Amino acid sequence: MREVAVIGVGMTKWGELWEKSLRNIFVETALLALDDAGVDRIDSLYVGCMSSGLFVGQEHLASLLSDYLGQNPVPAARVESACASGGLALRLGFMEVASGMSDIVLVSGVEKMTDVTGNEATYALGSAADQEYEGYHGITFPGLYALIARAHMEKYGTTREQLAMVAVKNHNNGSLNPLAQFPQKITVDSVLNSMLVADPLRVLDCSPITDGAAAIVLCPLDRAKKMKKPIVKIIGSGHATDTIALSSRKDITWLESTYQAAKKAYAMAGKEQKDIDIIEVHDCFTIAEICVIEALGVIEKGKGGKAAEQGLTSLQGKIPVNTSGGLKSKGHPVGATGVAQAIEIVKQLRGEAGARQVKKARIGMTQNMGGSGGSSLVHIFERE
């Protein structure tokens, strides 16, 4: 297998982009990534998207997007793993370059979520759960994560304030990210007084509904070395699944798919958790970040709530988590999130992260998750 580098990244400001359609936001970001990479032709295209069928009535998405990017007849594949679709696209693009099948691969993610009503969006997102054993009984994702939060509080003494501190930290970081959907700083008080969604989770514990896309360009390391940009390699990729329904798990506070995916990524990269300088994790709800950093080995099991409280994961902390603002502040166009996480890591490792730049960051990690942890993708990046 060949070594693989990221040579281009592209992203525009996320939000409620009513004046643009899915194909527009994809093409804008893809062109930025191609421009950043200094290439105008690709050999293959991957797009991660959770549910363009339910959100905009469009399947056959990769054909559409390669067409509108002017790249057909290139092979183009749409991949789906709910909110981890972007991470899955990254893994398959990585595999395609590593295997020698293709040299220049565009990996993208996109979701257009605001063209439907709130109820329709909730239904579409709910299709990431087990529809027959969870969805049809009325539970939606805030409810599923509220169950996890309540169990974590009961089992480990995690406090309501600690959940809020995750949101406060991520909005602090997001306030330094010009592309974030909600760059407002917030306080623990504002989280605690925001609207209750599913006890104990309030609206400021939840990531928003977002339109957005993200794109990166991959190529073999040899070729990347001929270019002028700082080189960022992908050195590890892990992918794992767990039961899709929460009720089938022994312990709903433990994200086994994230643990398994990280184990594989660490092994492929030849690194341990202590080697990682920065991490982007899937904070779809505040409790998710807490469980994820435990599963990644950043902090001991049950102690994730203390990380934000003690500043361990802040921008100035020992291991900054979600320097981009995370899903919480940057936004969460579900299929695009996994690719945007990779973009943040690449920008940090290149030293292009502006006001939120972490000094001396050399190795970064992304963790992207589908549903309530039914699937996870973990990638490790290293500055050459």
Added chain:
Amino acid sequence: MREVAVIGVGMTKWGELWEKSLRNIFVETALLALDDAGVDRIDSLYVGCMSSGLFVGQEHLASLLSDYLGQNPVPAARVESACASGGLALRLGFMEVASGMSDIVLVSGVEKMTDVTGNEATYALGSAADQEYEGYHGITFPGLYALIARAHMEKYGTTREQLAMVAVKNHNNGSLNPLAQFPQKITVDSVLNSMLVADPLRVLDCSPITDGAAAIVLCPLDRAKKMKKPIVKIIGSGHATDTIALSSRKDITWLESTYQAAKKAYAMAGKEQKDIDIIEVHDCFTIAEICVIEALGVIEKGKGGKAAEQGLTSLQGKIPVNTSGGLKSKGHPVGATGVAQAIEIVKQLRGEAGARQVKKARIGMTQNMGGSGGSSLVHIFERE
């Protein structure tokens, strides 16, 4: 890249399977494939599915299916390229084994289409077209293929009877396939007198709405050689896209994506069209088979209509096409079709095709297509 073999295939009878849900039909076929392969653990899973979101309200499909097959935490990816989703799953599974990422890979396709009304199914299938420039103006797939048929008749003198002969041939073959949804033999007269759907296409020119799944197991050739089954290798894989909308093409009678995908598959396999003994093609409508065999180089451009008429593509012909009955008679659960095509080729090359066995078949090909040809996947198989 390593050589890749198919070591197991699994499929059950297709039809209107109201008593089973999507997960059931997937698990049944996957277990048959694992049993045929003689393995009980896999390293990775791919599932091709066009629109489980619109058909049954379930995304996050690969997580669900790896869970219900008892295979988590294995990596599991759902891929989508409209009606070519199964072919895309096959290509990515092939790539995963060829690259050395995994040894035992389960490649499957599934679609549960009869849980919605006819109008809802038409809408879901229509999402394979360009929704903004085709779908929203009211055209559906029979209409798009009717435009192609009319243009082919005008340009090349293809006759209404020749279209019917494609359906007659495929139902003849399907009558010998115990797993076919519509194994009835039909006549040219019955096609010509069947209900008009979109002039000139009648209902017996159209593939049906079907519930079904299909699964195969891939592994490196070295490992396959240790098993007792006849060995079938995948020696070529081609994937290409074209404009998604018909109106953007110079010539709507020509399937450029199929031509490009075949060119790549022939090149990878080191074979020419004349080396191929049998082909399974994407006859979603009778006109599709005619255009496809032209794009594959089986017959001269414009003369596809004569192939069925002259018996060239019949079971006893020079190059049998759709020995399984094709989409027309076997059924067309859209995401499963590309995998089922591979199963028919493997059965033929193994000599396990029963009453429809083609003698001395050694090299076979599959062609799977999304929408009106916005994407195509071509694979070439060889008996070791």
